[in-house]
Amino acid sequence: MKIIIIGNGMVGYKFCEKLIAKNPQGVELIVFGEEIRPAYDRVHLSEFFSGKTAKDLEMAPASWYEEHGIKLYMGDPIMHLDCQNKSVKSHAGIIETYDYLVFATGSSAFVPPIPGVEKDGVFIYRTIEDLEMMRDWAPKAKKGAVIGGGLLGLEAAKAMIDLGVSDTHVIEFAPRLMPRQIDEAGSKILQAKLESIGLHILTSTNTLEITGTDKIEGMRFQNDELLEVDMLVISAGIKPRDELAKSAGLAVGPRGGILVDSQMITSDPHILAIGECALYEGMIYGLVAPGYEMAEVAIATLLGSDKQFTGFDMSTKLKLIGIDVASFGNPFSTDEDVRSIVLEDRNKGIYKRVNISADGKMLLGGILIGDAEQYNMLLQTCKNQVVLPPNPEDIMLGSRGGESEGGAGVLSLPDEAMICSCEAVSKGDICSHVINGAENVEAIKKCTKAGTGCGGCVPMVKDIVNHTLKSQGIYVRNVICEHFDYSRQELLDLVHLHNLRSYDEVLSAHGHGDGCEVCKPLVASLIASLWNEMILDKGNDTAQDSNDRFLANIQKGGTYSVVPRIPGGEITPDKLIVIGEVAKEYHLYTKITGGQRIDLFGAHLTDLPAIWEKLIAAGFESGHAYGKALRTVKSCVGSTWCRFGLHDSVSFAIQIEERYRGIRAPHKIKGGVSGCIRECAEAQSKDFGIIATEKGWNLHVCGNGGSKPQHALLLASDIDSETCIRYIDRFLMFYIKTADPLTRTATWLNKLDGGIDYLRNVVVNDSLGLAEELESEMQKLVDNYVCEWKAAVENPEFRKRFSHFVNAPEEKDPTVNFEVLRDQKKAKAWN
């Protein structure tokens, strides 16, 4: 049987892949693709702008087709089809006959007939070539616009912003954004969020003309208003590529699309159509998952087995400019016997709506904007008709800080539940592969392909894998990398037990291979956490992250920052003057940081020792801004000056900062001390935060600012200073010994079984009987402290390392360039 496929897009490719997997006998496959490269992942097309190359997006390289005996013609579209003689002719003149023909010609962007669409600077958003043209044009453009406020239009708008066209308008004909997926209230929230990040949205706006001579200069709307733009992307919908089918006499729909039945057969029994060019029961399915399902059905039809296409769930979840948007099942339903529960939080930009059957038992559909964490769960609950809990609104709220519901969620799903709809993989499939030895997400991806499509199901796959392993009594381990088969905690114990002091010793004793950028800094940090010896000693310098190796943070352009410690944020006028003088002498940019100290930026590697020599002479020490170590203990002015102050928060902050300075941990650590409940030091956003009370101090732990803010939780209240320090000793040491690499205390606590109650038991009630050991280990680290910079400048061997050129130590890196900004310098922007 000779099969010709017209079109090598996502669905055309999937057809080949699925057919080959069935290993059919006597089948010859020929593919004609119009594009100049093999099929690529159009769904993630926009990632082309965030650094992915055409090669990265490829579904399979050209060699794959060859290996599987598929003849692939690229850049050669079929121009003529003769159904009578069952033959096709390509643009290059190649003629091939077929037994069966499969249309997978996809669709093209629909371009409305607006006068001026042909001008330079007007683009569509469909192929890699389109994106290449946009990328080349964008540097010349300042004001952009997108026609179409649907899913693709908004993605194109994001692409414009990524391309640096920050002044971008979205022009939508309908009265609201994404009219097909979400309801009005949802659109409003989405619009507000998009506007808050700088997009301009014009709804109910009809473009009459695109102005300009050769090149676009502006747009004119129905109210005669003009908008100046120099770049425009049209994303006003799709148009099925049915022109070839139509000219060959196949039946097509009135608004386009090749008519197919439930077996994907067109009006000619030897011709099938799949993907975005196929019209099934009056509908074009503009997503990959239904296209893949059509490919599956078409293969069944060709191989003589029975499978029907019966429509497809069009639920989607996507991230638009960092905003989750999802709709599933029937999002709009306004029937009498449907109850809708809506949750709207305008401040946070969250909108959630679920539609529930009148008896409150079944979930019918819904919309999630701003937070779609529960999407997979809800979708599965809806599709599998899982009976809802007594308070259905709970399913919409998700985890409310307490017990994680995600786990229980996947457990309640039936085995048939479709987890990955792109690749049609059910929960049962995943579980059985886990039991057969595929013990992590990567392995599951390989053997089932789950999670390789849109990727939306990956968190759920992970949950299922972990739960299945747990139920099998398998302990889930996080090994470090290919060089060490241990978790961080296991390795820490080994290094401790065997008294190992250098990276090389650890690698030889417990690892294999030559190490890498993952295990080197991790082990170097373990060694530092255990022994607190000078981190550049014993050949450990080259195992340190670049920042630790040069005791400074590398900045854009290759210069370094200098951050002296200013404990508690208290500094004398004399020391301030020294900082100023040093900054002047070495032309450094100065800025006050969020941690109440002063950063000096733009230091040449070669100058670092001399700069530090001066600072050290004035009584400064390293601030360890470069290390996974204690950063600062922020303090408010407290009882010494503040009329509300209960205790001297500054003195306590200084005492604590000096106690824990230099100690290496799995991640950086920040602290804070406030002199009263008003909390001016924001201590509750720190890894440990201390707040004065009438009777003593309240100690809070595991708070976080940064990208995932989290309030610290109360560990102990009304304790005296000495107890407070002992608790912090235990807490920090316990964290250092048990946390995964690069895990802040907040995340560590979130993963800790039993949470804060467990931690309180360990630290305060000494439930593990470890308290004394933890305290004495901490005391050893404290006693071992030396200022790394002092040690470095005093040792000629270390000092030698701070030069840019090994063969011209006095010379600075000539490629370092600065620009001027507000009377100081800044690093040259990178491109």
Added chain:
Amino acid sequence: MVETMNKTWFLACQVQDVPENGGVCVKVKDQQIALFHFARRGEWYATQNECPHRQQMALSRGMIGSQGEEPKVACPFHKKTFSLKTGACLSGDVEAIKTYSVMVKDESVYIFMESDEI
């Protein structure tokens, strides 16, 4: 066509100038070359110092290691990794870096370069 090669050994530095299992930057006229002493394997490598990802002169300050058998260096900026043997980017998405041959003789380290580049 026969191409004539015009390359020579450039004296970069002494063995002891280079940290074991780490790199240094060598100035060769207007060029910057990263030189690595992979002491664990008893090997030496040289590559361009500039990371092609964001054009930063930084590879000599990167961490070296291996991926399978392949020796590699990770740029300190965004941890893109490059093969020290072929220069190919191992983390997938940027172009390859240039590599040079290295010779050690009597405690001196030499890099093999086009004569007119020296």
